[in-house]
Amino acid sequence: MLASINRNLLKAVMFADGAFSLVAGAGLVVFSGQVASLAGPAASPGIVMAIGIFLLGWGIFHLASARPPHPAEHAVRLAIAGDAAWVIGSAVILLVGRDGLSLAGIAAIAVAAVAVFDIMLLKIAGLHRRRAATA
Template sequence: MAVPADRLLRRTLRFNAVFSVLSGAIMVGLAGPLAQAAADGPVSIAGLDLPIVIELLGLEVAAFGALCAWIASRPIAPLAWARLVLAADVGWVAGSVIVLLLPAAWTTAGIVGIVVPALIVADLAVLEFLGLRRIKTAN
């Protein structure tokens, strides 16, 4: 039985969708407590208090998850959109590193809350890259 060339990419995008929507909902719903657990004192990023930043990121992450679900559901996967998802995931990992370098008093929970999702997203990016390469090789 032949495995479709886009199977890895579709499965990865579906997982990314579920992970992103759930993570985004948690970020929106628990922005205040997450901010309190993440830092010892008040943190401001781009002039916004940390709870607001977490809530806004949560909305964006949930929307990103919806985009991943849409891409995975198309009869023919739109590869340009899949490449955009890959680029966004790489950007998330890079952004996580930058956030860790900000002059903030991150708690252990805060560091874990930044590093663990970044590692998951990095894994997703690798799988998306391999899925896109598999499609290119098959064509």
């Protein structure tokens, strides 16, 4: 299985990101009130639900991009840009809105940002590998 993932890192990462985004998005939509109350007063149920709906769309985009044997470069670049925007947005929220967040909210945003950053690095590595293999 690892050999298969290594052969097509981009496909595996795009698929995994899509599946995780769908599950996380569904969880945020269904449990928006509970998540908002844990995150602190700055996180309303509406904001949490909006993030969940975004993640559902993000997941569908990733799964659709992972369907071909080799994900299109423009789709991977868009995914990388979206990941970078997520990480930067998370940093801004942690700097500007931390007073309205609970410790659990701060931790959740920070952990998610680190995870997204790691996934972004895997996408970049996969794109570089594919370019090197075709050069």
